Amino acid sequence: MSKRLKIVTTPWHTMHFWDLFNALKDDADFFLIHNSSKKWYYETRPLPENASYVPYYEKGKYDLAILDVDQQCVNDNLGKSRLYKEMRDLITDIPVIVINHGSPVYPEFLKIGDNETFEYAEKKCKRDMRELVGKKTMVINSFAGKTDKEWGWGNPIWHGMNKDDWFDLTKEPRVFTALSPAGCDLYYNRERMNEVSQILEEKYGIILWWARVNIDTEKSFDTYRNYLGKSLLYLDTSFRTPMNRGRTEAMLSGCCVIQVDGAHDLNKFAINGKNMVIVPDNAEEIAKKVVYYLGEGYQEAVKIGQAGKQMAIETFNYKRYRQDWLDIIAKKIWR
Amino acid sequence: MEIKIITFQKKHGRRQGSIGSSIIRGDWLANHWPEAEIWTEGVKSDVMIFQKVYWSEMMKEYPGIKILDLCDPDWLTGELELVKLSKLVDAITCSSQGLYDYVSKIVDIPVRMIPDRLDLDFFDFKKKHEKKLKKVAWFGYGHNAKSVLPSVIPSLARLGIGLIIISNEEYNNDGAYEIEIQNKRFDWDTIKYDLTNADVIINPQPMQINTRFKYKSDNKTWIAYALGMPVANDLEEMERFMDPDERNKEAEKNLKFIKEKCDIKQSVIEFTDLIKLCQERKK
Numbered sequence: 001m002s003k004r005l006k007i008v009t010t011p012w013h014t015m016h017f018w019d020l021f022n023a024l025k026d027d028a029d030f031f032l033i034h035n036s037s038k039k040w041y042y043e044t045r046p047l048p049e050n051a052s053y054v055p056y057y058e059k060g061k062y063d064l065a066i067l068d069v070d071q072q073c074v075n076d077n078l079g080k081s082r083l084y085k086e087m088r089d090l091i092t093d094i095p096v097i098v099i100n101h102g103s104p105v106y107p108e109f110l111k112i113g114d115n116e117t118f119e120y121a122e123k124k125c126k127r128d129m130r131e132l133v134g135k136k137t138m139v140i141n142s143f144a145g146k147t148d149k150e151w152g153w154g155n156p157i158w159h160g161m162n163k164d165d166w167f168d169l170t171k172e173p174r175v176f177t178a179l180s181p182a183g184c185d186l187y188y189n190r191e192r193m194n195e196v197s198q199i200l201e202e203k204y205g206i207i208l209w210w211a212r213v214n215i216d217t218e219k220s221f222d223t224y225r226n227y228l229g230k231s232l233l234y235l236d237t238s239f240r241t242p243m244n245r246g247r248t249e250a251m252l253s254g255c256c257v258i259q260v261d262g263a264h265d266l267n268k269f270a271i272n273g274k275n276m277v278i279v280p281d282n283a284e285e286i287a288k289k290v291v292y293y294l295g296e297g298y299q300e301a302v303k304i305g306q307a308g309k310q311m312a313i314e315t316f317n318y319k320r321y322r323q324d325w326l327d328i329i330a331k332k333i334w335r
Numbered sequence: 336m337e338i339k340i341i342t343f344q345k346k347h348g349r350r351q352g353s354i355g356s357s358i359i360r361g362d363w364l365a366n367h368w369p370e371a372e373i374w375t376e377g378v379k380s381d382v383m384i385f386q387k388v389y390w391s392e393m394m395k396e397y398p399g400i401k402i403l404d405l406c407d408p409d410w411l412t413g414e415l416e417l418v419k420l421s422k423l424v425d426a427i428t429c430s431s432q433g434l435y436d437y438v439s440k441i442v443d444i445p446v447r448m449i450p451d452r453l454d455l456d457f458f459d460f461k462k463k464h465e466k467k468l469k470k471v472a473w474f475g476y477g478h479n480a481k482s483v484l485p486s487v488i489p490s491l492a493r494l495g496i497g498l499i500i501i502s503n504e505e506y507n508n509d510g511a512y513e514i515e516i517q518n519k520r521f522d523w524d525t526i527k528y529d530l531t532n533a534d535v536i537i538n539p540q541p542m543q544i545n546t547r548f549k550y551k552s553d554n555k556t557w558i559a560y561a562l563g564m565p566v567a568n569d570l571e572e573m574e575r576f577m578d579p580d581e582r583n584k585e586a587e588k589n590l591k592f593i594k595e596k597c598d599i600k601q602s603v604i605e606f607t608d609l610i611k612l613c614q615e616r617k618k
Binding site for chain 1: 341345346347348375376377378379380390392393396397398
């Protein structure tokens with residue numbers, strides 16, 4: 001692309017946007033519209049130089065808009081749903097790409113609990129999302145997201161990160177997770193994380209360090225990456241989230257990732273016991289693996305962590321990420 | 336000229352109709368101001384009215400005329416940094432004389448008192464008083480009910496007058512006095528009918544007048560007047576309104592006052608004048 005693009009958006013997922021803006025730093029400037037629902041969290045990431053705030057949308061000023069949704073946007077009562085809808089209805093003169101950050105796991109919306117109704121809730125969520133996004137291009141964060149089990153449509157783009165943003169430090173024998181601590185329990189498989197935490201503490205006297213639960217790693221970007229970089233193990237129990245970013249950050253920090261099986265796209269990059277430890281969705285089994293790698297398996301974990309880092313550098317980098325985005329932007333703008 | 340009103344209700348994602356000041360100083364104003372609309376995400380405008388919205392980030396970026404509209408003394412609780420925000424906006428409007436008196440001494444930009452006037456189209460129903468006073472009504476936020484009602488309930492019980500309480504939370508009399516109390520949830524869709532179910536609106540002063548009281552607007556009294564309901568501020572006034580003829584006379588006088596002084600269209604004129612002043616000051 002010869003000209004520098006002007007892309008208008010609203011702040012949504014600070015970490016996701018940090019990488020998107022930085023990856024496209026030679027190609028685009030981003031304009032974030034002030035809104036009532038979402039903001040840039042400066043404590044977690046500084047605002048990149050090619051991004052700035054604007055007070056409102058102005059026709060004729062921009063080449064492209066990026067809007068964001070997740071499964072919670074099917075709930076009209078939330079501020080982020082209103083934000084998406086009002087921006088979608090306002091921006092009609094330029095192409096719009098929608099990034100969908102979630103998967104159709106949102107039983108809380110319909111307040112239902114058994115397996116049969118879970119299935120119904122997911123079907124409804126997919127149907128409502130189709131309506132919400134319409135014919136706009138929808139970028140999803142994983143290839144699994146495109147399968148019928150998840151959204152059933154969308155343009156997958158794996159995230160990309162800058163390896164130099166992450167600190168691979170001497171590893172302390174501890175287990176850490178940055179799994180979101182609130183909301184969407186089933187989506188994050190948080191019940192399993194809670195069980196593992198309880199078993200580790202009660203049975204083995206081991207504390208699971210959990211960001212925003214028992215350790216304040218969100219104070220600053222440096223606090224987070226320093227803590228992550230010194231952690232031997234990173235645990236992720238989610239398997240319906242499309243490509244957890246925290247897991248890639250951990251891999252780039254040289255942590256040995258312990259991941260519950262069935263997570264999106266694992267078969268495309270993970271090799272059990274070589275660059276990641278894949279475990280069944282069973283709290284006792286997960287706890288046993290944690291205990292092993294924190295104890296006699298320490299050196300093995302360091303080795304797996306290094307192989308994971310190498311794989312992450314090759315797979316989740318800015319070069320590939322930038323190209324994926326430029327390809328999809330080119331299709332939208334010059335079709 | 337495009338004018339957008341960002342209301343507290345809209346900015347903070349509250350349910351439509353749940354914030355009285357946003358209805359009165361947002362929706363009602365926009366209903367009678369062809370150039371004005373309630374703000375929506377990302378929309379461009381020439382003027383922004385921040386109705387109890389203390390959004391410094393937006394105020395810094397927004398290039399048009401900015402008016403901060405105050406209806407509460409939120410500097411007392413630290414929610415509002417009055418001096419800081421006054422340097423980011425072009426003018427301030429206040430809903431009461433008390434607010435105006437204080438704010439105009441503190442800031443060095445134009446300040447205007449624009450009271451909580453009414454959308455008279457909304458008040459299309461007037462009470463006809465025919466019988467002796469049987470029920471009074473009180474309306475307002477639940478926390479205020481606790482500070483004003485205990486002082487009037489003994490008198491109401493003695494006179495055998497029932498009480499309708501229209502609020503966001505239920506009032507519990509604890510059975511200390513024998514009085515018929517009817518709790519109703521405050522709802523803008525039904526308020527005019529709920530209020531006119533009574534014969535008189537009572538507006539007692541709190542037992543201990545706190546600092547915030549002097550900043551309150553007259554909106555409750557005016558709403559009652561617009562429905563043809565007399566307002567009793569004390570026992571003496573209530574006793575005067577026992578007689579339906581007295582109430583009809585009072586209602587007629589008050590309705591004239593409302594039409595002359597409390598029409599929201601007057602607020603549109605006053606806001607428009609203030610915007611013109613701001614434009615001139617910006618030249």
